[in-house]
Amino acid sequence: MEGSEAGASNDEDRGKDLHSMLLDQVKGQIKEKYSNEEFALMQAINAYLDMSKGYNLVFERLSEWFGLYVPEIKITNPSSLVELVKMLADRDMSEDRLSKALGDEESAREAFEKVKNSSGREPSSEEAKAISSFSEYLRLTQDTLDRLSEYIKATATSLMPNSVYLTDDKIMAEMLSRAGSMEKMATMPASTIQLLGAEKALFKHIKFGSKPPKYGILFKLPAVSAAPRDTRGRIARIYATKLAIALKADFYSKRFIADKLKEDLEKAVEKVKNSPPREKKPERQQSTGRNTGNRGAGWGGRKKEHQGNRNAQWGGSRGDRRNRGRHENTGKHPNRV
Numbered sequence: 001m002e003g004s005e006a007g008a009s010n011d012e013d014r015g016k017d018l019h020s021m022l023l024d025q026v027k028g029q030i031k032e033k034y035s036n037e038e039f040a041l042m043q044a045i046n047a048y049l050d051m052s053k054g055y056n057l058v059f060e061r062l063s064e065w066f067g068l069y070v071p072e073i074k075i076t077n078p079s080s081l082v083e084l085v086k087m088l089a090d091r092d093m094s095e096d097r098l099s100k101a102l103g104d105e106e107s108a109r110e111a112f113e114k115v116k117n118s119s120g121r122e123p124s125s126e127e128a129k130a131i132s133s134f135s136e137y138l139r140l141t142q143d144t145l146d147r148l149s150e151y152i153k154a155t156a157t158s159l160m161p162n163s164v165y166l167t168d169d170k171i172m173a174e175m176l177s178r179a180g181s182m183e184k185m186a187t188m189p190a191s192t193i194q195l196l197g198a199e200k201a202l203f204k205h206i207k208f209g210s211k212p213p214k215y216g217i218l219f220k221l222p223a224v225s226a227a228p229r230d231t232r233g234r235i236a237r238i239y240a241t242k243l244a245i246a247l248k249a250d251f252y253s254k255r256f257i258a259d260k261l262k263e264d265l266e267k268a269v270e271k272v273k274n275s276p277p278r279e280k281k282p283e284r285q286q287s288t289g290r291n292t293g294n295r296g297a298g299w300g301g302r303k304k305e306h307q308g309n310r311n312a313q314w315g316g317s318r319g320d321r322r323n324r325g326r327h328e329n330t331g332k333h334p335n336r337v
Contacts, residue, residue, distance in 0.1 A: 016061045038182050045173035048148045055141045062138055065131055069123050072114040078138060085135035089128040100142045162246035165258035166265060167221060167239065175217050186251035193247075194218060194240035223269060231272050 059078050066073075066081065075081040083101035087093045093115050094150035123131070149170075156169040159182065163172045179185035180195045185193070195202055197216030205212040211333055214233030219225055224236050242265045249257050 036182070037155055038159055038176060039136050041152065041173055042177040043160065043176050044148055044152050044155070045170065047326070048145065048152060049171070051141060051148070052144055055138070055145060058134075058141060062131070064134055065134070067120070069120040070115055070118050071120050072118055073111055078142060082135045082139045085131055088123065089130075089132035132275050160247070160250045161247050161256055162258040162261065163243055165256075166242055166246055166262055167218075171217055171220055176202065182247075182251050186247045188244065188247075190237070190240040190244040193243050194236050228277075230277055231275075235269055238265060238272065305320070 018155065049242035052083050055078075062081060063075065065083055066075070066088070070084075073084070075084060079105075083097075086293070087101070093112070095108055095112040099105050099259075100323070102108050102111065109217065126213055153169040154175050156173045156176075157164050157217050160172050160176070175183060175193070177197050179188065188196075195216050196215055196218075198213035199216075201213035203208075204210050205248050215224060218236045218239055219232070221236075221239065223230050224239070227235050242261045246261055249255050
């Protein structure tokens, strides 16, 4: 009895040791997988993109709020708007402070005249505190975006020097986030790299037969977005082809070959820009179901026509011949009782 209990205890201890060993092994694998800084870069670019959307919304809201007090002044620079809100809260919108905020004496003089003759309302002390606090939030968001941008640029350049040299640090970081890892992106063909970021449009094309996408995140490149509409797809394809080579060099060989790739890329893009426009192909009409109309006219129509000629040759159809025989035998019309 005591021996069986001791054996069960030993088995339980061995099971615990095995569980602990396997758990440590899995933890080590996870730690090794995420030891590369590329995963931190993916989180940073996603944070930057999300914060940029909020930053634009906050800037628009602050502009509308400031317009209640000085509707004559329209500011497009967030930093200048923050300074103007501070002056509004301090109730000191002098020409000197306007000149420092706007960076232009002529613009400051015009803004000062508009402030003096403004049709906006005078803010109360509580309103001034509220809008000043809101403008401080915009300034802090701008500072955070600047720090994230510096980190993204340094890390993307370190991880993907060839690819960043050909395109841009934020574009490559966003493409890395879409791909999932450097290894996956380095093994992708040029066609997949070209469509990174256009997954929804691609699935819509596959499912509903809509126009296929020609570019994804690469559209953010000035060379693609500023090009004529009929050449954007070809230019994006050129960039994707060179990026497929650059990414393999970044991940596998770690050699810098971007200078030669950049030279070839610029020549290819210039050739596309100088080439004559292609003739547009006629668009195929989309169908939601099986198109039986033309097929019926083409095949079924000829079949029915042939059948009709054959019936006429042999004295009508089988039903007509049967009814005619009954009519001849009975002397009555086949449809009459």
